[in-house]
Amino acid sequence: MGKRVVVVGGDAAGMSAASQIRRANPELAVTVYEQGAYAAYGACGIPYLISGEVDSYESLLALGADDFARRGIEVCLQHQVVAVKPGARVVEVRHGAGAVRSVRYDYLVLATGAVPVAPAWMEVSVAQVHGLRGLSDGMTVRRIIDSGQVARAVIVGTGLIGMEMAEALSKRGLQVTVIGRSQRMIFGLDRVFLEPVVRSLSDRGIELLQDQTVTGLQSQAGRVSAVVLLDRRIPADLVIVATGVRPSTALAREAGIGVGRSGGIAVSDRLKTEVPGVYAAGDCVELTHIVTGARVVAPLALTANRTGRIAGDNLAAESLGRLSAQRFRGTAGTAVTRVFDHSVACAGLDEEQARAAGFAPAVFERESRSRASYYPGGTPVYTRIVVDRRTQRLLGAQILGQEGVAGRIDVVAAALFNRMTVQQVYDLELAYAPPFGPVYDPLIEVCGRAALELGTL
Amino acid sequence: MGKRVVVVGGDAAGMSAASQIRRANPELAVTVYEQGAYAAYGACGIPYLISGEVDSYESLLALGADDFARRGIEVCLQHQVVAVKPGARVVEVRHGAGAVRSVRYDYLVLATGAVPVAPAWMEVSVAQVHGLRGLSDGMTVRRIIDSGQVARAVIVGTGLIGMEMAEALSKRGLQVTVIGRSQRMIFGLDRVFLEPVVRSLSDRGIELLQDQTVTGLQSQAGRVSAVVLLDRRIPADLVIVATGVRPSTALAREAGIGVGRSGGIAVSDRLKTEVPGVYAAGDCVELTHIVTGARVVAPLALTANRTGRIAGDNLAAESLGRLSAQRFRGTAGTAVTRVFDHSVACAGLDEEQARAAGFAPAVFERESRSRASYYPGGTPVYTRIVVDRRTQRLLGAQILGQEGVAGRIDVVAAALFNRMTVQQVYDLELAYAPPFGPVYDPLIEVCGRAALELGTL
Numbered sequence: 052m053g054k055r056v057v058v059v060g061g062d063a064a065g066m067s068a069a070s071q072i073r074r075a076n077p078e079l080a081v082t083v084y085e086q087g088a089y090a091a092y093g094a095c096g097i098p099y100l101i102s103g104e105v106d107s108y109e110s111l112l113a114l115g116a117d118d119f120a121r122r123g124i125e126v127c128l129q130h131q132v133v134a135v136k137p138g139a140r141v142v143e144v145r146h147g148a149g150a151v152r153s154v155r156y157d158y159l160v161l162a163t164g165a166v167p168v169a170p171a172w173m174e175v176s177v178a179q180v181h182g183l184r185g186l187s188d189g190m191t192v193r194r195i196i197d198s199g200q201v202a203r204a205v206i207v208g209t210g211l212i213g214m215e216m217a218e219a220l221s222k223r224g225l226q227v228t229v230i231g232r233s234q235r236m237i238f239g240l241d242r243v244f245l246e247p248v249v250r251s252l253s254d255r256g257i258e259l260l261q262d263q264t265v266t267g268l269q270s271q272a273g274r275v276s277a278v279v280l281l282d283r284r285i286p287a288d289l290v291i292v293a294t295g296v297r298p299s300t301a302l303a304r305e306a307g308i309g310v311g312r313s314g315g316i317a318v319s320d321r322l323k324t325e326v327p328g329v330y331a332a333g334d335c336v337e338l339t340h341i342v343t344g345a346r347v348v349a350p351l352a353l354t355a356n357r358t359g360r361i362a363g364d365n366l367a368a369e370s371l372g373r374l375s376a377q378r379f380r381g382t383a384g385t386a387v388t389r390v391f392d393h394s395v396a397c398a399g400l401d402e403e404q405a406r407a408a409g410f411a412p413a414v415f416e417r418e419s420r421s422r423a424s425y426y427p428g429g430t431p432v433y434t435r436i437v438v439d440r441r442t443q444r445l446l447g448a449q450i451l452g453q454e455g456v457a458g459r460i461d462v463v464a465a466a467l468f469n470r471m472t473v474q475q476v477y478d479l480e481l482a483y484a485p486p487f488g489p490v491y492d493p494l495i496e497v498c499g500r501a502a503l504e505l506g507t508l
Numbered sequence: 509m510g511k512r513v514v515v516v517g518g519d520a521a522g523m524s525a526a527s528q529i530r531r532a533n534p535e536l537a538v539t540v541y542e543q544g545a546y547a548a549y550g551a552c553g554i555p556y557l558i559s560g561e562v563d564s565y566e567s568l569l570a571l572g573a574d575d576f577a578r579r580g581i582e583v584c585l586q587h588q589v590v591a592v593k594p595g596a597r598v599v600e601v602r603h604g605a606g607a608v609r610s611v612r613y614d615y616l617v618l619a620t621g622a623v624p625v626a627p628a629w630m631e632v633s634v635a636q637v638h639g640l641r642g643l644s645d646g647m648t649v650r651r652i653i654d655s656g657q658v659a660r661a662v663i664v665g666t667g668l669i670g671m672e673m674a675e676a677l678s679k680r681g682l683q684v685t686v687i688g689r690s691q692r693m694i695f696g697l698d699r700v701f702l703e704p705v706v707r708s709l710s711d712r713g714i715e716l717l718q719d720q721t722v723t724g725l726q727s728q729a730g731r732v733s734a735v736v737l738l739d740r741r742i743p744a745d746l747v748i749v750a751t752g753v754r755p756s757t758a759l760a761r762e763a764g765i766g767v768g769r770s771g772g773i774a775v776s777d778r779l780k781t782e783v784p785g786v787y788a789a790g791d792c793v794e795l796t797h798i799v800t801g802a803r804v805v806a807p808l809a810l811t812a813n814r815t816g817r818i819a820g821d822n823l824a825a826e827s828l829g830r831l832s833a834q835r836f837r838g839t840a841g842t843a844v845t846r847v848f849d850h851s852v853a854c855a856g857l858d859e860e861q862a863r864a865a866g867f868a869p870a871v872f873e874r875e876s877r878s879r880a881s882y883y884p885g886g887t888p889v890y891t892r893i894v895v896d897r898r899t900q901r902l903l904g905a906q907i908l909g910q911e912g913v914a915g916r917i918d919v920v921a922a923a924l925f926n927r928m929t930v931q932q933v934y935d936l937e938l939a940y941a942p943p944f945g946p947v948y949d950p951l952i953e954v955c956g957r958a959a960l961e962l963g964t965l
Binding site for chain 1: 520550552553556561562567568570798808809810811813833837838839840842843844845846851853855880881882883884912914915916917918919921922923925926928931932935936937938939940941942943944945947948949
């Protein structure tokens with residue numbers, strides 16, 4: 052009889068693991084338990100589903116039940132794994148409100164993802180208050196807006212999801228207020244760097260309140276009516292809570308599977324936990340940071356897909372008595388997002404993180420252009436880099452602009468992977484043509500400036 | 509008395525050298541002799557000047573005479589250096605049609621650029637037949653079109669300039685035919701890879717004739733009337749000749765300054781020639797290829813600016829008895845251009861070049877998307893990579909698409925600089941968001957496929 056793999060979680064990491072397992076060892080039987088009603092969807096598309104840019108939730112489903120059946124993967128939706136017993140190699144599963152049953156496994160993949168950090172005031176059960184954990188939440192929010200019964204939305208959180216939701220809800224015609232507890236916004240960037248984004252919010256009538264403390268909600272007839280701050284209340288008939296996520300590790304902890312100081316499940320670069328037969332992947336694990344070597348959590352879509360695939364490949368190889376060549380090489384937290392006309396991107400460390408990691412950071416900033424000065428349609432590109440004074444190594448960068456941002460942060464990602472100095476980045480031969488940038492690319496320019504000032508140029 | 513530097517050529521390389529020399533050693537007197545009527549202009553903008561996207565030639569002038577005077581640089585336009593005598597450290601200069609005079613130098617920078625490869629049939633002196641060596645040519649062509657006296661243009665050459673000119677002249681309402689001698693087009697790419705570009709030409713009524721031999725021109729009253737092929741004639745009242753360029757090295761050769769087998773002036777990575785006191789930079793020199801280590805010519809704008817700056821810095825350092833930290837680290841021929849809605853980019857080697865350089869090339873191709881599958885507005889991205897079978901090292905890539913092309917080739921440039929294997933490129937953490945690409949970036953995807961097939965994944 053073939054061996055059985057149980058995968059807990061049917062999002063990016065879990066489904067990537069399941070697919071890779073079947074690809075690498077078709078003898079293994081693979082069952083995925085997903086507590087939600089959907090599997091294998093593009094979670095990053097949820098804001099665009101709400102904005103209407105994505106027509107229907109079906110578009111977000113990368114693969115359907117048929118596809119998985121064809122791949123030999125059994126996907127069980129609305130099945131919650133309530134316990135893992137690694138000694139007996141058993142998981143306890145409940146389907147909907149049914150009874151718990153035990154399922155034996157030979158290999159297990161934990162892909163439990165991340166859960167929203169719910170603020171204390173959110174515990175009150177009030178309608179029209181939503182986090183955005185998964186597709187169902189997104190569909191609910193879209194339905195609420197489609198019903199035409201809401202006019203004023205408050206978003207709590209000024210990070211990536213908060214900003215993407217501000218755009219989405221504004222595009223749907225709602226009056227939007229975004230509330231943050233500090234000056235930090237997307238990717239932890241400060242408001243000063245993000246000024247063009249802040250302006251684009253206010254141009255569209257979106258109110259941005261920072262350095263605020265939410266103390267509670269007000270409701271009428273069970274539905275939210277306002278968000279209460281220390282000194283005032285903001286009327287709202289829809290509240291989106293986007294105050295961050297943390298790895299979902301309850302199952303692992305209760306099963307005695309090690310969780311690291313970062314809060315993620317401890318895994319090797321083969322995505323193996325310390326417990327025999329148990330792998331973990333995606334937003335629930337901790338990974339090596341490519342710049343610092345420290346263990347961090349990095350809830351990114353590519354990382355989730357990739358760690359799932361690596362976990363699956365290593366698991367399959369183990370089942371065949373081999374060793375997989377696939378290992379996780381490190382994360383730099385490389386990310387990009389679009390808010391209205393602007394793109395914001397980051398990779399590696401900001402100044403504070405660099406200092407905390409023991410580097411001697413120097414910060415260099417530069418305003419450049421997205422096209423040659425004479426070529427029409429160019430817009431500003433703001434680049435900020437963090438460099439170690441002692442080694443002149445590039446430690447991280449943040450880029451903001453209307454075009455060419457994603458490509459430039461990818462060069463930074465490659466530079467971080469290769470531990471390049473600013474002199475080396477300055478020496479790169481990047482592509483030039485008038486529609487795509489100045490002769491000296493903004494990144495080359497700012498790295499050249501840094502190399503010069505730090506004395507290596 | 510201060511020492512004197514003579515710079516021959518006032519384009520990107522010459523002016524970069526002059527500026528850097530003054531920055532690094534203000535004691536040096538710097539005189540630039542430029543044979544044309546303009547200095548320090550953005551040559552890459554000439555097609556956009558002709559198309560009208562750039563309003564006037566003044567926009568292309570990066571810096572004016574005043575700026576250079578302020579930097580302490582004497583710029584002498586319409587001054588042709590007719591001879592260099594390195595023994596006596598003298599150049600012979602003629603202003604316009606005036607007499608030749610001798611000018612002593614302590615240091616010399618040759619930045620003589622490149623000259624169009626003129627086909628034999630072009631020697632006939634016929635009006636309305638133009639190469640595009642410099643700004644004056646661009647202004648002349650624009651004036652001819654502005655006059656409204658031309659309706660049918662023939663462009664000879666299907667490379668970068670030929671294609672940019674096809675777009676420019678078509679945008680000006682001319683009926684355009686482009687003639688090529690082979691199936692090779694932009695960056696030496698074949699027509700099959702460039703099919704979307706070829707289609708965008710034909711959609712606009714531009715005629716593309718390949719595998720043709722031009723045998724001559726026909727003229728009426730001293731003006732061109734047709735381009736003659738082996739088996740037919742193409743009526744034309746304007747002919748643009750864009751059949752490539754080669755380093756302008758006549759001055760150097762006559763002065764006994766070494767010229768390499770590639771046809772460019774031989775220089776060290778400090779841009780020094782073999783002759784004491786003489787530096788050279790820009791399109792006239794040969795440079796080290798970053799993948800093969802061979803000496804090549806690479807007429808690129810960034811390379812011209814950069815080698816000029818490095819030459820200037822090393823010259824200034826030499827004058828101060830020091831050594832500059834600036835050296836040229838190699839070219840990969842990284843380039844990008846836009847033809848109507850498409851961008852085309854390349855870096856490193858194509859299959860043929862890889863084989864010629866002694867590698868065992870394997871080619872992988874992939875069609876992907878510029879945005880997440882569910883995100884509206886995505887378009888195809890075609891990626892082709894060349895990999896060495898023995899080492900799995902990435903040797904080069906070509907990318908074609910409507911968006912995100914320049915950024916992706918820049919990642920390739922960084923990969924080539926760092927001699928990365930396809931497995932390493934696959935392992936890169938590039939930025940993902942639905943508006944900018946699929947979770948697995950096209951480049952990651954094709955490199956992953958290559959690593960898998962070549963057996964390292």
